[in-house]
Amino acid sequence: MNPRVLYHIARADFLERVRRYSFLVTLAFTLYAAFEANRGNIVVNVGQYRGIYNSAWVGLLLSLTATVLITWIGFYIIKNTVERDRRTGVGQILASTPVDRVTYLAGKALSNFAVVGVIAAILMCAALVMQLWRAEAAGIDLWQLVSPFLFLTLPALAFLAALAVLFECVPGLRGGFGNVFYFFCWVGLFGAGMELHNGYLDLVGADIVQTSVVARAKDLPGYKGGFSFQIGPHERKAFETFVWDGFHWTAAQVIPRLSWFVFALLTLLLAAAFFDRFDPSRGLLHRVSVALGLRSLRAAPAQPQTVEAQTAAPDSLPAPSSATAPTHLTPLAQLQSTSRFGAVVAAELRLMLKGRSKWWYLVALGLLIGTCAVPAGEAQGKLLAFAWLWPVLLWSAMGTREAQSGTGPLIFSSARALGRQLPAVWVAGVCVALLTSAGFGVRSLVARDWPHLFAWLTGAMFIPAMALVLGVWSGTSKLFEGLYTGFWYAGPVQPTPALDFMGASPVASPRITLYYFAATLALLAAAAVGRRRQIRR
Amino acid sequence: MRLEIQNVSKQYDGKVWALRDFTLHLAPGVLGLLGPNGAGKSTLMRILATISNPTSGTILWNGTDIAAQPDGLRAELGYLPQDFGVYPNLNAVEFLEYLAAVKGIAAGAARRRIDELLALVNLTDARKRPLGGYSGGMRQRVGIAQALLNDPKLLIVDEPTAGLDPEERVRFRNLLSELSGERIVILSTHIVSDVEATATGIAIVSRGRLLAHAAPEELLARLEGKVWEWIVPSADLPAARQRFLISTVTRRSDGVHARVVSDAAPGPGATPASPTLEDAYLHAVSTHRAEPA
Numbered sequence: 001m002n003p004r005v006l007y008h009i010a011r012a013d014f015l016e017r018v019r020r021y022s023f024l025v026t027l028a029f030t031l032y033a034a035f036e037a038n039r040g041n042i043v044v045n046v047g048q049y050r051g052i053y054n055s056a057w058v059g060l061l062l063s064l065t066a067t068v069l070i071t072w073i074g075f076y077i078i079k080n081t082v083e084r085d086r087r088t089g090v091g092q093i094l095a096s097t098p099v100d101r102v103t104y105l106a107g108k109a110l111s112n113f114a115v116v117g118v119i120a121a122i123l124m125c126a127a128l129v130m131q132l133w134r135a136e137a138a139g140i141d142l143w144q145l146v147s148p149f150l151f152l153t154l155p156a157l158a159f160l161a162a163l164a165v166l167f168e169c170v171p172g173l174r175g176g177f178g179n180v181f182y183f184f185c186w187v188g189l190f191g192a193g194m195e196l197h198n199g200y201l202d203l204v205g206a207d208i209v210q211t212s213v214v215a216r217a218k219d220l221p222g223y224k225g226g227f228s229f230q231i232g233p234h235e236r237k238a239f240e241t242f243v244w245d246g247f248h249w250t251a252a253q254v255i256p257r258l259s260w261f262v263f264a265l266l267t268l269l270l271a272a273a274f275f276d277r278f279d280p281s282r283g284l285l286h287r288v289s290v291a292l293g294l295r296s297l298r299a300a301p302a303q304p305q306t307v308e309a310q311t312a313a314p315d316s317l318p319a320p321s322s323a324t325a326p327t328h329l330t331p332l333a334q335l336q337s338t339s340r341f342g343a344v345v346a347a348e349l350r351l352m353l354k355g356r357s358k359w360w361y362l363v364a365l366g367l368l369i370g371t372c373a374v375p376a377g378e379a380q381g382k383l384l385a386f387a388w389l390w391p392v393l394l395w396s397a398m399g400t401r402e403a404q405s406g407t408g409p410l411i412f413s414s415a416r417a418l419g420r421q422l423p424a425v426w427v428a429g430v431c432v433a434l435l436t437s438a439g440f441g442v443r444s445l446v447a448r449d450w451p452h453l454f455a456w457l458t459g460a461m462f463i464p465a466m467a468l469v470l471g472v473w474s475g476t477s478k479l480f481e482g483l484y485t486g487f488w489y490a491g492p493v494q495p496t497p498a499l500d501f502m503g504a505s506p507v508a509s510p511r512i513t514l515y516y517f518a519a520t521l522a523l524l525a526a527a528a529v530g531r532r533r534q535i536r537r
Numbered sequence: 538m539r540l541e542i543q544n545v546s547k548q549y550d551g552k553v554w555a556l557r558d559f560t561l562h563l564a565p566g567v568l569g570l571l572g573p574n575g576a577g578k579s580t581l582m583r584i585l586a587t588i589s590n591p592t593s594g595t596i597l598w599n600g601t602d603i604a605a606q607p608d609g610l611r612a613e614l615g616y617l618p619q620d621f622g623v624y625p626n627l628n629a630v631e632f633l634e635y636l637a638a639v640k641g642i643a644a645g646a647a648r649r650r651i652d653e654l655l656a657l658v659n660l661t662d663a664r665k666r667p668l669g670g671y672s673g674g675m676r677q678r679v680g681i682a683q684a685l686l687n688d689p690k691l692l693i694v695d696e697p698t699a700g701l702d703p704e705e706r707v708r709f710r711n712l713l714s715e716l717s718g719e720r721i722v723i724l725s726t727h728i729v730s731d732v733e734a735t736a737t738g739i740a741i742v743s744r745g746r747l748l749a750h751a752a753p754e755e756l757l758a759r760l761e762g763k764v765w766e767w768i769v770p771s772a773d774l775p776a777a778r779q780r781f782l783i784s785t786v787t788r789r790s791d792g793v794h795a796r797v798v799s800d801a802a803p804g805p806g807a808t809p810a811s812p813t814l815e816d817a818y819l820h821a822v823s824t825h826r827a828e829p830a
Contacts, residue, residue, distance in 0.1 A: 008638030019626035088622025
């Protein structure tokens with residue numbers, strides 16, 4: 001591996017990313033997260049206690065924030081580096097150079113690491129500012145402030161950087177399925193670390209944090225156990241405070257953390273094995289399937305002709321080809337200019353559903369029947385939640401299809417692109433939502449369960465609106481796939497009533513439903529603004 | 538320096554044959570690769586550029602199989618794909634520095650080479666502007682520059698003049714001619730005049746097969762006495778198109794001047810004309826189309 005080649009691959013990729021407008025947006029969100037931590041909306045607490053905001057505690061709080069948020073959302077931000085080369089065609093040029101797979105992918109992983117590293121570095125600086133701002137502890141202990149970032153955040157980010165590359169190299173994980181699948185991997189790794197108390201499975205390092213903080217808190221008066229890390233609005237409590245003097249890093253803590261760098265390296269090597277070097281027929285899965293006889297690879301039938309024979313002039317000249325024959329078009333009798341909104345909705349629906357396998361339809365049908373058959377209650381709510389996870393890849397294409405397939409200039413130059421096509425996309429998304437969970441609606445209607453019926457209808461409108469606005473503004477399906485899956489998990493699945501946008505909870509709150517209805521209207525307005533911007537540009 | 542393409546075939550998804558039993562031996566010079574859309578030109582170029590492997594057959598670069606040992610060729614290869622992108626937020630120098638590193642060119646040499654190439658493709662003034670703000674023609678020139686970064690012994694250019702203005706096109710043609718003495722240049726294009734101006738050899742491809750490989754003069758000689766200029770009334774033109782292979786049509790004050798490729802004079806008043814490469818190309822492709830698939 002040539003270090004100079006590695007450096008240039010990483011550098012070019014890094015510069016290309018950080019000069020994008022979207023990176024500025026990412027940095028703004030990073031600063032917002034730091035602001036929320038300072039406001040007390042991101043907290044680590046042990047029972048009724050929290051640490052005073054000394055260097056150790058703010059370092060812990062913001063490194064944990066960085067690790068959790070970046071390993072979740074950061075994945076969707078960085079999982080596009082190989083894809084960019086594939087899409088732009090730069091990959092074709094790279095594939096014709098001597099650069100080897102491992103060097104190329106290592107450069108890309110390094111760039112991934114640098115991008116998420118910048119985000120983490122900003123949060124580390126924010127930790128320092130936060131300590132000064134809160135002024136609960138005077139002295140600044142740089143080691144205690146920085147070391148959680150070094151041992152908790154960086155190893156996780158290194159693994160994330162390599163994992164994102166792996167997902168881009170494995171055909172099945174490259175697209176939307178991979179984005180949804182990653183969320184469940186993330187939840188699994190997050191939970192495994194906490195539950196199994198095994199540092200080699202604890203990507204985020206939450207168990208180290210918990211063990212270390214609880215060890216100090218157990219001697220505090222009135223402490224009855226408990227440890228939590230909360231992001232987002234929560235019930236504000238007046239925590240009692242205690243002084244936590246930070247981590248006393250031991251080999252037993254550090255070695256498992258550093259092992260994530262090794263895991264990252266192994267992941268990278270695995271990615272290199274799958275990487276097709278921009279030619280699908282070179283991919284590992286393709287080669288294996290050919291070897292197993294699942295794909296035909298017949299040799300071309302032998303051609304006895306030699307080039308000389310082929311180039312010999314024919315004895316007589318041929319009849320002219322159809323290419324030179326005159327062509328005629330049937331003139332249109334009249335230009336149809338009537339507004340056919342239903343036809344556009346049908347066309348958009350067809351676009352959404354086109355190309356799905358019969359298995360997709362079978363599962364969707366099963367979920368539909370399930371929502372009909374299962375009686376009202378928690379089980380039906382769970383089934384509704386799953387029925388509305390299944391079409392996530394249909395919804396995630398909303399608003400992005402024009403950018404992804406390059407049809408934007410065609411669509412945006414057509415009549416009433418904003419007034420007709422955009423609403424049609426949304427209505428098609430609503431139709432998918434209603435169709436895949438119709439049983440829930442029918443049962444609620446029959447039972448005159450109006451709160452659940454209203455919540456279901458609102459959910460059916462809210463999800464496509466969310467998909468549309470995220471798709472139009474980001475131009476990529478990943479944002480919706482990542483955020484929606486997280487929202488879906490935290491809200492309807494847990495269930496958290498305030499985040500239950502579909503009425504999956506046994507008790508549906510009309511007040512919350514009303515909030516989501518209002519949010520739907522706001523999202524649609526934002527989507528329209530975004531689309532207008534696209535059209536004008 | 539020798540490139541030997543031996544019985545190469547490429548099949549996609551076990552169904553479509555993009556290339557069939559393709560054999561071609563090349564020595565230094567410019568090979569113009571001509572063929573209609575979907576003929577297999579880009580597939581051949583991707584295989585020669587080591588991006589794709591053939592389904593069967595071998596390609597030898599100076600006696601080495603490029604499928605087994607691609608790096609030998611890659612170090613000496615310049616490739617300009619038909620559709621390629623750039624990193625829009627990098628400037629031309631940064632983008633070329635990146636590709637120079639990837640191609641294994643030492644930093645100092647790369648810097649000098651990039652300066653020279655940017656001057657060659659007339660982009661010195663725009664060198665620090667983000668590539669996202671370049672016109673299509675300017676991007677194409679960046680593509681040409683990157684293909685020449687490593688002073689390639691094999692230069693493969695796929696539709697290189699697409700998007701270039703006439704002045705730049707002439708400039709590029711001259712550049713190709715100058716380069717050809719010491720390397721193999723493969724130029725794929727639909728623009729016959731580009732080939733006419735630069736190629737020392739021409740290969741005509743259709744439906745994945747090599748129809749002809751010869752020097753331009755040889756191809757023209759084969760059509761000697763078979764090209765006619767014929768003045769036909771406008772009303773008779775559709776019927777003439779049905780009967781004959783007409784390569785060009787020009788409307789003048791005395792009627793429609795049709796250029797016809799035919800063994801015998803297409804009608805009274807037809808006068809023999811000097812064949813052009815366009816006539817030769819259309820003739821070869823039409824002959825092949827007329828044969829059963």
